[in-house]
Amino acid sequence: MKEQSKYLEGVDKKDLFSSGHRACGGCGQALAARLVADAAGENTIACVATGCLEVFSSPYPDPSWRIPFLHSLFENAAAVASGVDAAYKALKKGPVNIIAQGGDGSTADIGFQSISGMFERGHNVLYVCYDNEAYMNTGVQRSSFTPYGARTTTTPTGNTTRKKNMPMLAADHGISYVATATVDDFRDLQMKIRKALTIEGPKYIHILAPCPLGWGHHGELTVEICRLAKDTGLFPIYEIVDGKVTNVRKIPVKVPVEEYLKPQGRFKHLFKKGVPSKVVDEIQEIANQNIERFNL
Amino acid sequence: MLKQIEGSYAVAEVVSQCRPNVISAYPITPQTHIVEGLADIVGAGRLDAEFVNVESEFSAASVVLGASAAGARAYTATTSQGLLLMSEVIYCIAGMRLPIVLTCANRAISAPLSIWNDQQDSMAVRDAGWIQLHAEDNQEASDLHIQAFKIAEQTFLPVMVCMDGFILTHAFEPVDIPEQKQVDDFLPAFKPRHIVDPRWPRGIGLFADPRFYMETRYILHRALEKSEETIKEVSSEFAKAFGRESGGFIKTYKLEEADVVVISMGSVVGTIKELIDQLEEEGKKVGLLQICSYRPFPRKAVYNALKDKMNIVVLEKCISLGRGGILASDVRWSFPRAEKKDRNISSFVAGLGGRNISTDDLRYMVEKVAKEPVEFEFLGLREELIAEKDM
Incomplete structure (x- = not known):
């Protein structure tokens, strides 16, 4: 217990995203959404894309949000947030935190254009992507964030392409703040949300949010899976401030990718009779490239 | 000003x-x-x-x-x-x-x-x-x-x-x-x-x-x-x-005495009014019912204005492909079923893709429906461009 309370030291818990929602046990996105809302505080408007988060948190008449919540479509959260920002400017209201939020599908694929527009126009909006690496709400179909080798219902033999690098694409819009985070490190995630919200203009935070259903791991392993994603080098943790990569999280003890892949059903096909296929080597190579690129 | x-x-x-x-x-x-x-x-x-x-x-x-x-x-x-x-x-x-x-x-x-x-x-x-x-x-x-x-x-x-x-x-x-x-x-x-x-x-x-x-x-x-x-x-x-009339639900022009009523909406009603005036000089009584509010559709207003009119023609710049006139079906729906039998509601589509709608086109349409009802027709079609094999 003592260890746990130390782990939660400095973590904001305001219950602005309340319990009783309909997410699966061990849902990384539900955990992340709560951490984001609690770090942002009451003076916040959430503009949420259609997807798991929206579906499990906003059924009429019992939504989980204790901050204003606005949802309309799958691919327009960033544009809707732009409209809220424009309204606040025009009506001379605020300041207010405007956080557009969406999953990987609405961020990397169908909503990419509207996010790019929001960044380019310079709206005072934080975009948070909850990345669970596939279309989970519709039953685990591949998105352009699905990692190499992962099995989804539309890549039944394993995904053949590498993940789109959204943080770098965001940074290349010239926005002032980009960060990556995972749901195993509450303090780091909340620190990044709070920091982003002090910066005027568009911001992007990319949160790895494991999905027990789609990834095929036990719900209680969600936090551990995140740690492994970081310690293998597959999900580097860093910030990009004014175009410069900074505050890179150093890996304390490097872990082979096998340890990350093995607890997850979506990579099971890579280990026939326990023997790793050559795809595992290729995934290790991706991790190695990240380690070298970010000096992890 | x-x-x-x-x-x-x-x-x-x-x-x-x-x-x-x-x-x-x-x-x-x-x-x-x-x-x-x-x-x-x-x-x-x-x-x-x-x-x-x-x-x-x-x-x-x-x-x-x-x-x-x-x-x-x-x-x-x-x-x-x-x-x-x-x-x-x-x-x-x-x-x-x-x-x-x-x-x-x-x-x-x-x-x-x-x-x-x-x-x-x-x-x-x-x-x-x-x-x-x-x-x-x-x-x-x-x-x-x-x-x-x-x-x-x-x-x-x-x-x-x-x-x-x-x-x-x-x-x-x-x-x-x-x-x-x-x-x-x-x-x-x-x-x-x-x-x-x-x-x-x-x-x-x-x-x-x-x-x-x-x-x-x-x-x-x-x-x-x-x-x-x-x-x-x-x-x-x-x-x-x-100090001026604008908008509303429907508008009418020379409707009371009309033997044939044209229903339409948008800028083409200007051309229709011009034709109505020309025809009036020739002793032909044609009137206009202009749809100002398409949604909500002025069903009752259309019915009340036209309940004594037996010859109606709908002119529209749109089409439900595979079905026909859209405004025409709204108009046909405006009359109670029992009354429809002896009332003719003709349907013309015109002006698609910027094709000009002239008073001559409209005169052809009005004269045609004065003789017999038209289920559905494209007005001003260039027949020479159409081949049976393309359909």
């Missing part, structure tokens, strides 16, 4: 007098001059508004959705492909009861690409839950925008003001642009109903399971039907305040 002005710029002037807080738009022919005009007005400091230049019509509609949900009076304009790209958001705006005003500079739909006028675009979203008002000329187009904000904000229904692309948007006509004070007196400040604001946290756009969804559609349908009263009231208030 009477001004010789292009239709688009007249609309821009009048929209700015309505003091929208947020304008968001994407350029597309023939709507472009409207938003260019507004950008100029905002740029010159004549209107204190946020003008958001977006990367697509989809985002333009989404930006005004977000702005309206945050309490702003919001406006956008588009046409054709732009409206189709918006269509997903168009449905949302109505479902969320956001009183947004949109100008649709009516234009044909691809393929083949055609930038010219017809009304297939606004027809494609006729069932989305918006009020759709059709302007006859540029004076009415301007006036309808002032009315549109008032109607929208009283009913919490979005309003689409439809004006024929090029024929109106690019036509120079004298338009009476009102004084700012007149508009301010007519149009009260926007009082939103539900907004996203941290002071009163609430969810807008929740999802509805089968226990709740159907009622939202029922309520929206009833609200649209009920908006008939508001549309009429605002039109007569407008007449009182500005």
Whole structure:
């Protein structure tokens, strides 16, 4: 217990995203959404894309949000947030935190254009992507964030392409703040949300949010899976401030990718009779490239 | 003040007098001059508004959705492909009861690409839950925008003001642009109903399971039907305040004595009136019923105006492919089933993709239906371009 309370030291818990929602046990996105809302505080408007988060948190008449919540479509959260920002400017209201939020599908694929527009126009909006690496709400179909080798219902033999690098694409819009985070490190995630919200203009935070259903791991392993994603080098943790990569999280003890892949059903096909296929080597190579690129 | 002005710029002037807080738009022919005009007005400091230049019509509609949900009076304009790209958001705006005003500079739909006028675009979203008002000329187009904000904000229904692309948007006509004070007196400040604001946290756009969804559609349908009263009231208030008739539900021209009645909407009614006058001189009695509000559809008004008329012809610039005239089916539905037997309602489609509709075309149509009813016909078709093998 003592260890746990130390782990939660400095973590904001305001219950602005309340319990009783309909997410699966061990849902990384539900955990992340709560951490984001609690770090942002009451003076916040959430503009949420259609997807798991929206579906499990906003059924009429019992939504989980204790901050204003606005949802309309799958691919327009960033544009809707732009409209809220424009309204606040025009009506001379605020300041207010405007956080557009969406999953990987609405961020990397169908909503990419509207996010790019929001960044380019310079709206005072934080975009948070909850990345669970596939279309989970519709039953685990591949998105352009699905990692190499992962099995989804539309890549039944394993995904053949590498993940789109959204943080770098965001940074290349010239926005002032980009960060990556995972749901195993509450303090780091909340620190990044709070920091982003002090910066005027568009911001992007990319949160790895494991999905027990789609990834095929036990719900209680969600936090551990995140740690492994970081310690293998597959999900580097860093910030990009004014175009410069900074505050890179150093890996304390490097872990082979096998340890990350093995607890997850979506990579099971890579280990026939326990023997790793050559795809595992290729995934290790991706991790190695990240380690070298970010000096992890 | 009477001004010789292009239709688009007249609309821009009048929209700015309505003091929208947020304008968001994407350029597309023939709507472009409207938003260019507004950008100029905002740029010159004549209107204190946020003008958001977006990367697509989809985002333009989404930006005004977000702005309206945050309490702003919001406006956008588009046409054709732009409206189709918006269509997903168009449905949302109505479902969320956001009183947004949109100008649709009516234009044909691809393929083949055609930038010219017809009304297939606004027809494609006729069932989305918006009020759709059709302007006859540029004076009415301007006036309808002032009315549109008032109607929208009283009913919490979005309003689409439809004006024929090029024929109106690019036509120079004298338009009476009102004084700012007149508009301010007519149009009260926007009082939103539900907004996203941290002071009163609430969810807008929740999802509805089968226990709740159907009622939202029922309520929206009833609200649209009920908006008939508001549309009429605002039109007569407008007449009182500005001294001219504009908008409303339907309008008629030389209807009482008419043996043949033409029903249509938009700028073509001007040509129809001209023909009616010509025919009158020849001793032929033809009248006009003009649809001003296409949604909600003026079913009762059409019936009451035409219950003694036995020869009716509907002329429209749109088509339901594989079905026929769209306005014609609305009109046919306006009469009780038992009465339909001896009443002829003919259906003509014309002017698609900017094909000119001349008084000669209309004369042919009226003379033809005077002899026998026409189930469905394309008016002004160039038969020499059509081969049986292509069909």
